[in-house]
Amino acid sequence: EDQVTQSPEALRLQEGESSSxxxxxxxxxxxxxFWYRQDPGKGPEFLFTLYSAGEEKEKERLKATLTKKESFLHITAPKPEDSATYLCAVQERSNSGYALNFGKGTSLLVTP
Amino acid sequence: GAGVSQSPSNKVTEKGKDVELRCDPISGHTALYWYRQSLGQGLEFLIYFQGNSAPDKSGLPSDRFSAERTGGSVSTLTIQRTQQEDSAVYLCASTRDGRVNTGELFFGEGSRLTVL
Incomplete structure (x- = not known):
């Protein structure tokens, strides 16, 4: 069973059309x-860390929120340069909890 | 360079051959990870290094896969007797030891392996 499930798999937005x-x-x-952004042919780039339910982090047009079962990445008034695959990952609290376990990602396309 | 460097960027090999993939982490980063990313799949954890030791190698898929790290810096991932299912992008990431729990990893651009 996957630890992390991301949805939708793909999302197409018009410039300025906010979504989550x-x-x-x-x-x-x-x-x-953790949230990461990955551009084609590149390695993932770190965006945010959230530790506890209720926590929120913001960066430019992106805002990440966390509940006890899920996290949302809100994109406000997106621009074409926000087009990328967004990856979510979790780290488990355990003695050997070093690995970040990633979801399959959401591929976002923002059109002008 | 300022970032994580991986080589080769592309490798095409024949089934059954051995391959070595190299990772140069950011200077001063003691924590190093290897991940694998297959088409349509998420990043799959392979191994974690703290300095030269590997406290978590639980993600290595078979005994054909091994990794080492020397001098607390460069790491090599070796795949023996490659199979077609080994075709993927192999990503290396590093961070400062005290930053592991922040999840802030710095990834290289990856080594794309194609096994014919």
Whole structure:
């Protein structure tokens, strides 16, 4: 069973059309939830870390929120340069909790 | 360079051959990760290094896969007797040891492996 499920798999928005990406997770104890952005042919780029339910982080047009079961990445008035794959990952609280377990991502396309 | 460097960027090999993939982390980063990204799949964790030791190698898919790190810096991922299902992009990431729990990893651009 996947620990991290992202939806939708793909999303097409017009420039300025706000929306949200979802990341649902199942871990016994959450150490942290992370959002990354990945451009084609590049490695993922870190965006945010969230540690506890109710926490929010913002960066430009992006805002990440966290509940006990899921996280949302809200994109306000997106621009074409926001087009990328957005990845969600979790780190489990355990003795060997070093790995970040990633979802399959949401591919976002923003058209002018 | 300022970022994580991986080589080769592209590797095409024949089934059954061995391959070595190299990662140069950011200077001073003691934590190093290897991930694999297959088409349509998420990033799959392979191994984590803290300095030269690997406290978590739970993601290595078979005994054909091994990795080492020397001098607390460069790491090499070796795949023996490659199979077609090994075709993927292999990504390396590093961070400062105290930053592991922040999830702020710095990724390289990856090594694309194609096994014919």
């Amino acid at each position: 990406l979802n990341c649902s997770y199942t871990v016994s104890g959450l150490r942290g939830l």
